[in-house]
Structures are given as structure tokens and as C-alpha cells.
Amino acid sequence: MTRKAKVVVLDYGSGNVRSAVRALMRVGADVELTADRARAEGCDGLVVPGVGAFAAVAEQLRAVRGDVIVDRRLAGGRPVLGICVGHQVMFERSTEHGQEHVEGLGEWPGVVERLPAEVVPHMGWNTVQPPPGTVLFAGVEHERFYFVHSFAVQRWEFVERQGEHRQRPPAVTWADHGARFVAAVENGVLNATQFHPEKSGDAGAHLLENWVATL
Template sequence: MSKRVVVLDYGFGNVRSAVRALEHVGADVELTGDRRAALEADGLLVPGVGAFAAVNAGLEAIGGGSIVDQRLAGGRPVLGICVGLQVMFETSTEPGDGVKEGLGQWPGTVERLPAQVVPHMGWSTVQPPAGSVLFDGVEDERFYFVHSYAVQRFDFVDTTAGRVQPPQVTWAEHGVRFVAAVENGALTATQFHPEKSGDAGAQLLRNWVASLG
């Protein structure tokens, strides 16, 4: 039976390409901002293209933060893409009108890449950790990035005395090492666009869909 995935529609991002990519790997996909549908789906994808503050405002308008919170509290999977990864962190230094505080699921700040050429646009390899479920079979492949800001430090502090497995962080480089993906229980996110990353991106999405309960 196909896994039901909601692509969260909050007015931002090239959501149609994400819908098509998920359908391609066998998911039953709905594009909607409806709270009930987002909460009940097997998986929720949070897309993100554009400025951090604008994406935050779009999410706030439909109660996106509380949808993510409620899903994660119940152990129900969420996947963020591009700025959909960035808003899972605490803050951003990106200029613009609006709130610079993210959803705070992970510690860290989204900062401008200190590279000679920005935005970072194109194909790059990544460095996933051993045992990654998301990158199974595509550990050595390249993925498609389009971004000027990224999380350049991930400082996880274990307050559970080892009872919870720490997040698995995948890294990439453009002027500096930055977070390319995070796998943290029910919450997963990528800085790159798997829906624009050809066969490697399709396999990554297939891995995520296969992991849905």
C-alpha cells in the first residue's frame, strides 16, 4: 500500500516538482495546507524556497510550526527541504523583513556562506555519516544545491544521558563546511533539492518514503 505524504502548501516554494518527485517514487501525494491532512499523513514534506523570514511567515499563516511540533511529538515523520531545513534551526542572520527566529527543533544559526561565489548553485558531493538511512545507496553521489545561507556549526548537547541517539549530520563544502542534511528520529531535512537531483535524489526520496511507518 502506498504511503500517504502531504507536501505542505503555505504559498512558497516550487512545490509541484516535489509532488511529482514523490509520486515518481511511489508515494500517494497531496498538496495542501490543511491541518488535519498534514497531521494524519504518513509523512509531511516542508518545502522552502526564498528568504528565511518569508518562509517563516508563510508557515506561521497556516500554523505550520505547531503542525510540525504535533507530528514530531507523536513520532510522525517530517522532511524539510532547502529553507525547509533552515527554519528547523533556531535563528538566521539573513536580511529581510520578518521574524529571524526559526522553529527551534535544532540548535544553530543560518549564516551567509563565506565563499567567493554566492549563491552556491549546482551539484556537490556530500559526506553522510556511517549507517545513514537517507543516503543508503547514494553515499557517493552528487546533489543539487541553490542557496546563499547555511548552518555551519551543529552543536548537539545531549541532555538525556545517552538515552536518545544524537542526530546524524551530513556535511558538504562551499567556501566552508556546512550542514547538507540532518537525520534526527522523525525529523529529517536536506539543504539540497532531492527533487532536482536526478536519480540520486529519487533514491534518497525513495529511502525516506520507505522509512515511513
């Protein structure tokens, strides 16, 4: 009998966790919803969901030591997947609500800024442009995914340091709504999507299945 990957959805007070749990169960993961630090650090894969305001999500995460959990997992080479605002908080900071220094977890350089579109939030289905060699989007490169957000990272500021060429540089997927923005990042064991795979039907399920298969 094939062992199921053990996935924890971090339960830190942000909404939409139940749909993430159901979607991961659908693709064959053994899923637990918890904020227990030992379980979150020790599982095969950790999912960090997030809806609402960047500052509130960052504060709620830190209240359950989510920043420490993510750091420890990444340091130990253990996979993390951020979703929506859980994707945004992996970056350095946000300018949401006019605040210039709302700090994220700082795993990637970059600023989460309001989309310069006529209509926000960006709500609904949109195509994405994955890079060659993508693992997350393998088989769904041309599908649509479901977005609900008004802010996004619009400039990828990661610079590969000289002498660090042994690791594959991050693979960035883009989408457009008023401006080009980061729709997903694949960076070794740290992956994140601005859209909601758990709300993206069969395409989202396929993406989650691709992620679970790496655990």
C-alpha cells in the same frame, strides 16, 4: 496490494512544490498538496519545502500554523522532511539580510548564516559527506546533489543531554562551499536536506525513496 505511504507536501505559499510532488509520486508515494491542518497532521509523512528568504518562509509557515503542525507531528512520532529553506527553518534563527533574530521553528539549535564563499549563491551539483549508518543516503553516499542557497548552518550545536542516551543522536551530513556546512540532518522522525532532492535526478529520487520506505 501494497499500501502506498500517504505524504502531504505542505502548501503554504513557498515555490517549488509541484516538483516535490512529482518526485515523491515517482518513488511510489500517494501525494497530496495541501495546507489543511488535519490532513498535514494525519498523513504518514509531511514534507516542508521552502525557497527564498528565511524570514518570509518562517512567516508563511506560521500563517498556516505550520509550526504547530510540525510540533504536533514530532510529538506524536510522525515523520517530517524539510527541504532547502524548509531545512533551514528547523533551526533556531537566521542572520539573513543582516537581521540577527529572525526566528525559525527551533527544532534544532543553530544559526543560518551567509556562506563565506567567493561565489554565492552556491548553485549546482556538489558532493556530500554522510555519516556511517545513514538511512537517507544509503546507496547514494558518493553521489552529487543539487544545491541553490547562499545561507547555511555552519556549526552543529546540538549537545546530547546527560541521561538521554536511549535515543540515537542526530546524524549530520556535511558539504563544502567556502566553508563546511550542514547538508542534511537525520534526527529520528525529523529529517531535512539543504539541497533539493527533487532536482537531484536519480540520486535525489533514491534518497526520497529511502525516506518514503521509513514511513
